[in-house]
Amino acid sequence: MKSLQFTYRMELKFDQPVCDHYFALRCVPASNDVQDIQITSRYVSPADSLDEVIDGFGNHKYVGHYMANHMKFSYEVEGIARVKGMQVQPESLHPMYKYPTRYTEPTEELIEYGESLTLTAGDNLGNAIQIMDALYRDFKYVSGSTDIHTTAGEAWKKRMGVCQDYAHIMITLCRMKGIPARYVNGLMIGEGYTHAWVEIYTGEGWYGLDPTNHLHVDDYYIKLAHGRDYGDCVLDKGLFLGQARQTQTIYANVEEI
Numbered sequence: 001m002k003s004l005q006f007t008y009r010m011e012l013k014f015d016q017p018v019c020d021h022y023f024a025l026r027c028v029p030a031s032n033d034v035q036d037i038q039i040t041s042r043y044v045s046p047a048d049s050l051d052e053v054i055d056g057f058g059n060h061k062y063v064g065h066y067m068a069n070h071m072k073f074s075y076e077v078e079g080i081a082r083v084k085g086m087q088v089q090p091e092s093l094h095p096m097y098k099y100p101t102r103y104t105e106p107t108e109e110l111i112e113y114g115e116s117l118t119l120t121a122g123d124n125l126g127n128a129i130q131i132m133d134a135l136y137r138d139f140k141y142v143s144g145s146t147d148i149h150t151t152a153g154e155a156w157k158k159r160m161g162v163c164q165d166y167a168h169i170m171i172t173l174c175r176m177k178g179i180p181a182r183y184v185n186g187l188m189i190g191e192g193y194t195h196a197w198v199e200i201y202t203g204e205g206w207y208g209l210d211p212t213n214h215l216h217v218d219d220y221y222i223k224l225a226h227g228r229d230y231g232d233c234v235l236d237k238g239l240f241l242g243q244a245r246q247t248q249t250i251y252a253n254v255e256e257i
Contacts (some may be wrong), residue, residue, distance in 0.1 A: 001082055002083050002084075002085075002219035003081070003082050003256065004080070004081045004156075004219075004255065004256055004257065005009040005067040005078075005079075005256075006029075006074070006078065006079055006080075006081055006222055006252075006253065007078045007253045008027055008044055008077050008078075008187065008194070008224075008250075008251070008252050008257075009074070009075070009076040009077075009250070010074065010075055010076075010236055010248065011072065011073070011248070012073040012246050012247070013071065013072050013246065013247045013249075014070075014071045014072070014073075014242065014244035014246050015186050015244050015245045015246075015247075016070075016071070016242065016243065016244045017069035017070065017242060018070065018071075018240040018242030018244050019066075019068060019069045019070070019071070019240065019243070020065075020067045020241040021065065021070070021240035021241075022063075022065050022236045022238060023044075023065075023073070023236065023237065023238040024062070024063050024066075024236070024238070024241075025044070025063075025075060025235065025236050026055070026060065026061050026185070026224060026225040026233060026234070026235050026236075027075060027077050027224065027236065028042065028052075028060050028077050029060075029079070029081065029187075029222050029223060029224050029225075030037065030059070030060045032089055032223075033084075033089045033205075034084050034085065034089050034223075035081050035082070035083045035222060035223060036080055036082040037081050037083075037222075038079050039077065039078070040080065041076070041077070041079070041104065042075070042076040042077040042078070043075060043076055043117075044062065044064060044074075044075040044077070044202070044230070045073070046066045046068070046070055046073065047064045047065070048064070048065055048066050048067055048068075049064050049182075050062060050063075051063055054233055055230075057145075057226060057232055058060070058210050058226075059092070059224075059226065059227075059233060062075075071244075073238070075236075079158060080257070081222045081250065082223065083219045083222065084210070084219065085217055085218035085219040086207075086216050086218050086219075087207075088202055088204055088205040088207050089205045090204060090205040091205045094236070095179060097175075097201065097228060098178075098180050099149055099171070099175065099183045100230070101229045101231070102151065102230045102231065103151050103152060103229035103230055103231060104118075104151075104152050104168055104171050104175065105153065105172075106153065106176055107157070108175075109134070109153065109156055110152065110156050110169070110173070112177065113138075113156070113173075114172075114173050114176045114177065117130070117134055117177075119131070119177060119240075122131045123200060123203070124200055124202050124203060125200065125202050125217055127177060128170075128179055128181070128200040129174050129209065129233070130207060130209045131170060131177070131213065132170060132175060132198075132209050133214070135166065135169060135173070135211050136211060136214040138159070139155075139156070139161070139165075139166065139169065139170045139233070139248070140159060140160045140182075141160070141161070141162065141163075141212060142161065142162075142166070143162060144162045145158060145160045145162070146158070146160075146162060146164070148164065148230065150164070150165060150181075151162070151168065151191045152169045152172040153172075155168065155169060161194040162212075163195055163197070163212040164196045166212040167183050167196045167197055167198050167211065168229060169211075169227055169228075170209070171183060171198055171202070171229065174200055179201070180200065181198055181199065181200045181201070182198070182203035182206070182228060183196065183201050183226060183227055183228065183229045183230055183232065183233060184198065184208065184223055184225070184233075185199065185225045185233045185234075185235055186221055186222050186223040186224045186225075187221070187224065188210075188220060188221050188222075189220035189221075189256065190254060191195075191251075191252070191253045191254075192252060192253075193252055194224070194250070194252055195212075195221075196230070197209065197211070197212070197217055198210070198211060199217075199226060208221065208223075209247055220254070220256070222254060225231050
């Protein structure tokens with residue numbers, strides 16, 4: 001078990017005033033069987049109302065509203081996470097994690113690639129590891145080569161992408177092979193941005209694999225949210241009135257203590 005100190009901060013700046021701003025934030029990690037979370041500081045500003053709810057996937061979510069004109073919106077969360085990685089998180093399986101979504105619909109090229117993979121482990125976890133091995137070999141990390149709207153099929157056509165694409169492609173291949181899988185947004189040791197990885201269903205619960213880094217999810221990862229794909233667990237979503245252009249700045253840091 002590791003003790004990790006984490007900070008996650010997001011700031012939006014607008015080039016002219018906006019108002020009637022509704023927001024939904026999945027920026028606060030929740031305690032579960034593999035991570036124990038102690039929040040030491042958090043704020044959301046500006047906000048007239050702020051409520052904590054649980055979404056349909058079991059993620060903690062803050063929802064709120066600010067009515068008056070404003071040119072900046074920000075939030076920050078800090079805390080301590082005690083993490084026990086490389087363990088199965090016991091949970092019953094919801095069937096939604098078996099089927100394709102908009103981001104993970106298999107294309108002909110992905111179907112052909114999946115059919116070329118011979119999985120010999122005989123169990124979900126072992127077969128998923130073999131899929132991760134193949135993806136790490138045959139797909140290339142290239143920053144800026146895709147965006148948040150890119151699907152698994154579009155990224156695979158290029159044979160390059162970022163962590164979101166690695167996760168979507170692995171989820172697609174796992175589901176094609178009968179392995180339930182889900183998308184995870186979270187934090188990883190170090191300084192920079194958020195990270196994405198995959199959880200596969202072993203038959204008893206969920207186990208994390210990071211295809212981008214070719215790693216099992218160990219004591220240096222903090223999970224923020226999960227869903228069928230990226231669209232289910234976007235960390236910050238909002239709707240406001242105004243014609244402003246916005247600039248987003250994100251800062252994430254995880255240190256062992």
